[in-house]
Amino acid sequence: MAKPLLELRDLNVAFNTERGQIRPVRDVSYSIYPGQTLAVVGESGCGKSVTALSILRLIPSPPGKVLSGEVQFEGRDLLDLSEREMRGVRGRDIAMIFQEPMTSLNPVYTIGDQIAEAVMLHQKVKQKQAYEIAEQAMRDVGISDPGRRLFEYPHQMSGGMRQRVMIAMALSCKPKLLIADEPTTALDVTIQAQILELLRKIQRDTGMAMLLITHDLGVVAENADVVAVMYASRVVEYAPVEELFDAPLHPYTQGLLKSVPRLGAHSERLVSIPGTVPNPARFPGGCKFHPRCPRTREAAAVAGAETVEVVTAEERFRVLETCAVKEPLLREVSKGHWAACHLAEGFESSPTTRPDLANKRAVVARAVGSMIT
Amino acid sequence: MSSAATPAAVDTVMGAVALSERPRSLWRDAMARLHTRKLNYVYASVLAIYALVAIIAFTPLLGKSVFDAQVGAQYAPPAFTGTVEQGTANEHSTIRPSLWLGTDIAGRSVLYKLLYGTRVALTVSLLASILSVVIGTVLGLLAGYYRGWVDALITWLYTTINSIPWILLMVALAYALKDREFKMFGQEFKLVGIPSIVMALGLTSWVGLCRLMRGEVLKHRERDYVAAAKAVGAGTSRIIFRHILPNTFHLVIIDFTLGIVSFVQAEVILSFLGLGVKDQPSWGVMIDDAKLELMRNVWWQFAGATAAIFGLSICLNFLGDALRDALDPRLRGVD
Amino acid sequence: MLAYVIRRILMTVPIVLGILLITFVLFSYVAPDPAFTVAGRGKKPAQLRAIRKEMGLDKPVWLDSRAKAEQDGREYKGHFNSQFFDVVLWRFPESIKYHQPVGELIARKAPVSLAVQLPIFLIELGLQLILALICAFNRGRWPDLVVTFGAVLGMCVPYLSIIILGQSVLGFGAGIFPVAGWDTGLKSVHFMALPILVGVAAGLGGGVRFYRTVMLDEVYTDYVRTARAKGVSRNNMMLTHVLRNVFIPVVTQTVTVLPYLLLGSLLLERMFQIPGLGGLMVEALFNNDRPILLAMTYGISIAYCVMLMLTDIAYTLVDPRVRLS
Numbered sequence A: 001m002a003k004p005l006l007e008l009r010d011l012n013v014a015f016n017t018e019r020g021q022i023r024p025v026r027d028v029s030y031s032i033y034p035g036q037t038l039a040v041v042g043e044s045g046c047g048k049s050v051t052a053l054s055i056l057r058l059i060p061s062p063p064g065k066v067l068s069g070e071v072q073f074e075g076r077d078l079l080d081l082s083e084r085e086m087r088g089v090r091g092r093d094i095a096m097i098f099q100e101p102m103t104s105l106n107p108v109y110t111i112g113d114q115i116a117e118a119v120m121l122h123q124k125v126k127q128k129q130a131y132e133i134a135e136q137a138m139r140d141v142g143i144s145d146p147g148r149r150l151f152e153y154p155h156q157m158s159g160g161m162r163q164r165v166m167i168a169m170a171l172s173c174k175p176k177l178l179i180a181d182e183p184t185t186a187l188d189v190t191i192q193a194q195i196l197e198l199l200r201k202i203q204r205d206t207g208m209a210m211l212l213i214t215h216d217l218g219v220v221a222e223n224a225d226v227v228a229v230m231y232a233s234r235v236v237e238y239a240p241v242e243e244l245f246d247a248p249l250h251p252y253t254q255g256l257l258k259s260v261p262r263l264g265a266h267s268e269r270l271v272s273i274p275g276t277v278p279n280p281a282r283f284p285g286g287c288k289f290h291p292r293c294p295r296t297r298e299a300a301a302v303a304g305a306e307t308v309e310v311v312t313a314e315e316r317f318r319v320l321e322t323c324a325v326k327e328p329l330l331r332e333v334s335k336g337h338w339a340a341c342h343l344a345e346g347f348e349s350s351p352t353t354r355p356d357l358a359n360k361r362a363v364v365a366r367a368v369g370s371m372i373t
Numbered sequence B: 001m002s003s004a005a006t007p008a009a010v011d012t013v014m015g016a017v018a019l020s021e022r023p024r025s026l027w028r029d030a031m032a033r034l035h036t037r038k039l040n041y042v043y044a045s046v047l048a049i050y051a052l053v054a055i056i057a058f059t060p061l062l063g064k065s066v067f068d069a070q071v072g073a074q075y076a077p078p079a080f081t082g083t084v085e086q087g088t089a090n091e092h093s094t095i096r097p098s099l100w101l102g103t104d105i106a107g108r109s110v111l112y113k114l115l116y117g118t119r120v121a122l123t124v125s126l127l128a129s130i131l132s133v134v135i136g137t138v139l140g141l142l143a144g145y146y147r148g149w150v151d152a153l154i155t156w157l158y159t160t161i162n163s164i165p166w167i168l169l170m171v172a173l174a175y176a177l178k179d180r181e182f183k184m185f186g187q188e189f190k191l192v193g194i195p196s197i198v199m200a201l202g203l204t205s206w207v208g209l210c211r212l213m214r215g216e217v218l219k220h221r222e223r224d225y226v227a228a229a230k231a232v233g234a235g236t237s238r239i240i241f242r243h244i245l246p247n248t249f250h251l252v253i254i255d256f257t258l259g260i261v262s263f264v265q266a267e268v269i270l271s272f273l274g275l276g277v278k279d280q281p282s283w284g285v286m287i288d289d290a291k292l293e294l295m296r297n298v299w300w301q302f303a304g305a306t307a308a309i310f311g312l313s314i315c316l317n318f319l320g321d322a323l324r325d326a327l328d329p330r331l332r333g334v335d
Numbered sequence C: 001m002l003a004y005v006i007r008r009i010l011m012t013v014p015i016v017l018g019i020l021l022i023t024f025v026l027f028s029y030v031a032p033d034p035a036f037t038v039a040g041r042g043k044k045p046a047q048l049r050a051i052r053k054e055m056g057l058d059k060p061v062w063l064d065s066r067a068k069a070e071q072d073g074r075e076y077k078g079h080f081n082s083q084f085f086d087v088v089l090w091r092f093p094e095s096i097k098y099h100q101p102v103g104e105l106i107a108r109k110a111p112v113s114l115a116v117q118l119p120i121f122l123i124e125l126g127l128q129l130i131l132a133l134i135c136a137f138n139r140g141r142w143p144d145l146v147v148t149f150g151a152v153l154g155m156c157v158p159y160l161s162i163i164i165l166g167q168s169v170l171g172f173g174a175g176i177f178p179v180a181g182w183d184t185g186l187k188s189v190h191f192m193a194l195p196i197l198v199g200v201a202a203g204l205g206g207g208v209r210f211y212r213t214v215m216l217d218e219v220y221t222d223y224v225r226t227a228r229a230k231g232v233s234r235n236n237m238m239l240t241h242v243l244r245n246v247f248i249p250v251v252t253q254t255v256t257v258l259p260y261l262l263l264g265s266l267l268l269e270r271m272f273q274i275p276g277l278g279g280l281m282v283e284a285l286f287n288n289d290r291p292i293l294l295a296m297t298y299g300i301s302i303a304y305c306v307m308l309m310l311t312d313i314a315y316t317l318v319d320p321r322v323r324l325s
């Protein structure tokens, strides 16, 4: 089997806030193979961005800090590199694009300056050549009239154009891995489709691997090879994309899939699971999903079950004692399918292994609606 | 179904309760944040001591006769003890607090002057701060709420005042108000010392707060809770004072605190310019008096007054910063 | 761009009028009657009236009525419709103390103020930016804590105390510098050193805190994160990306203090006997020299106002967002 390009091992990140430490990322592991797309999905605040930023060691510090774990990239642990070595990785081996194209470019420099800066940082070229490379990169991402656009400022462009500029900048040094943190969330639907199409094309052409962070299951269905579902700082399910859509094991994933409207519509946010997203400063004990989990309530209704009562602002109900007390950790429940739920079939007897899948999807794109049965 | 009351289970229930806990109110939250830094208690206690001294200075305990009396020779250096009943048979040395900080040119106790000066400093700065905060708040609320020509007028006023360097305007106003007599309600008023300083400071310092308040109100008046209040028929003043003001009050508090600092410092400048208080000791006048003393190695009056201002300023500054952090909605972090 | 400049200039007009109005009301209505100053103690009412007449203070404050003027047998001119426009046209009466036109006095003293205040300003700004940069670089670590703490301490010592201390310790005590005084031409450099040192020391703190906040605001922006993700080093990020953006508030801050440079520090010039505008103003306060006070308040406010306008226009040169919209 091929070796993974990037391998996250049990990453733990903390923020020291005034109200004490919060831990938005716990024991997160995933791996990405060359040419593969790993999608990370989950509700807002579950730790997707913080995980991604810690790969490049860019979490704001203070207050952020990586407590433990490894970020293996081509045989090196990025967390052990010196700041100088790390700079060589950023932008050249691993590039990143962000959610907010509006604010992610420096307002006082021209587009050309900013792309050329990335080029000059990693390639031994003169300024003039750097601008030529920048121009080519802009052409590659479908920006018309790049010669003129080079000298424009970010605020002169539309959001979609700026995101293209971000992509051009990220790709100008031909990275092996692109981290795309919600690259389309801030854009409107037609532009979203164009940007994703662009990313797919680039991936086909260059064989680049991609870590795609998103809220949007439609995007996942069309782009991902493997999916990691995160909930409240942990990966709760990990599977190849077809498997995940066909046979989700975790009740949270099932909820997510149910919340996608059947007929098309990509941009639905994952909002329809009842209950509130837990605040990382006050995570519930046991399984962090238990205050919202329908499965444990059903199980608690069965006579003879060991249950405890849960009281929230809205309601009172009973859940299984195990769910409320013991946190389930990710296990390989069936071959190549990891989940973290006490009530997943065969969970108790499954091995606790680190999730790792080299899968590539068979079909390039499928409509979301057809996947949900 | 069993109700398992194991400790772990109770723990979990607590967890679930915490999960649904409503956000604490702004003020409770701010107090909790202030409480976590124990140093804040130090600042608050020092301020309380200043306030206490000022209050005592208003009582006969530390009246005019006390600080005005000659207690020793001219420029007597600080000493712990001193001789009393000099020239009598009973002459003896004893502990004399009046000499702890030495004496001034007229042989008066520097310590007593310093303590008495707290009264002037706090009166001036508190009153000026109240004046400026009231003007700033009211005008800011009005401008933000009514918009239209009210807003245009108020904006024009504060832009204009803001275009005159503050020191200049303040000094000019203090100069203009100095020793002025006014006829009002058939009575004559003479503005001596404190009232004219308070007016000069207060009338020129409200612009910053006014501008902030206006901006906040413009933001808040579009919020749902204001619409809701209107929907149930709340009147304008009720909306402004019951709904919008509490949501912007933290700005007032911070401005008030930091205003006091700058007014205590401004009093020194005014004293130096001959626009300060006349008939009672103030820290500003003491520093001004001390400007030539230092060259004669008479440092105590200068040091005492400077330290008094420094101590007050630093506590207010740190407390102001703490308040800002505790109350700033942007910095309130994860919620 | 041109439209913006014109709009900005038009916006200044009502403000200038406002300044005029405020200074006018302040000095015509509220301020003490300068006739007393001119006359000195114990003058008779008749003499006071004569002096007032000479100074043009005998007229009604606002508008005059022609009928009343004729009845009194004097020129038809109210205080407002004569002096107001005098002020607009920069026509001030003579200084009471110096018997010289105010304009001349100011023109003579302004360069002196500038000679002291400009170095103070430049050194101070340089130091403030460097210290703020050190803080922002080391956020939360000891250099940051030391500098910010020091800045707050510095801000809490009264300005006058710093001057007095500098003067008596460095000037009088150690004898490194002359205690006070001034000379003509280049010889005054000798006298300038101490006031400059003291001025810088007194003003340092506030700016350091301000620029630190500004820089930290920038350090946590998205575009800085983008730059870091490209592989830009921390030093480069600070020196190119952050500093260039910080430049905008710096320009604002800077331009607004320029008129103060001319005014000089009231305290500094008085204490060091520097014959500049600040000293002139203080003297005028002591002498109740109304023409000087009026001219200075008005003139410097107008200068300040114009500077504010120029800042906004300067913005457009630094910040492409404004330039191009």
Ligand SMILES: Nc1ncnc2c1ncn2[C@@H]1O[C@H](COP(=O)(O)OP(=O)(O)OP(=O)(O)O)[C@@H](O)[C@H]1O
Pocket: A015, A017, A024, A042, A043, A044, A045, A046, A047, A048, A049, A050, A051, A060, A063, A064, A215, A280, B334
């Ligand atoms: N600078 C920070 N200081 C303190 N806490 C932070 C900081 N950045 C992130 N967090 C915390 O980490 C948690 C996870 O944040 P993260 O940005 O990874 O969420 P996300 O999954 O990317 O959400 P979104 O979909 O909204 O981008 C958040 O709940 C937040 O409370």
Ligand code: SF4
Pocket: A250, A251, A252, A287, A288, A289, A290, A293, A294, A295, A296, A323, A328, A340, A341, A342, A343, A344
């Ligand atoms: S462990 Fe229990 S609470 Fe958690 S997801 Fe599974 S059933 Fe729901």
Ligand SMILES: [Mg+2]
Pocket: A048, A049, A050, A181, A182
């Ligand atoms: Mg995110």
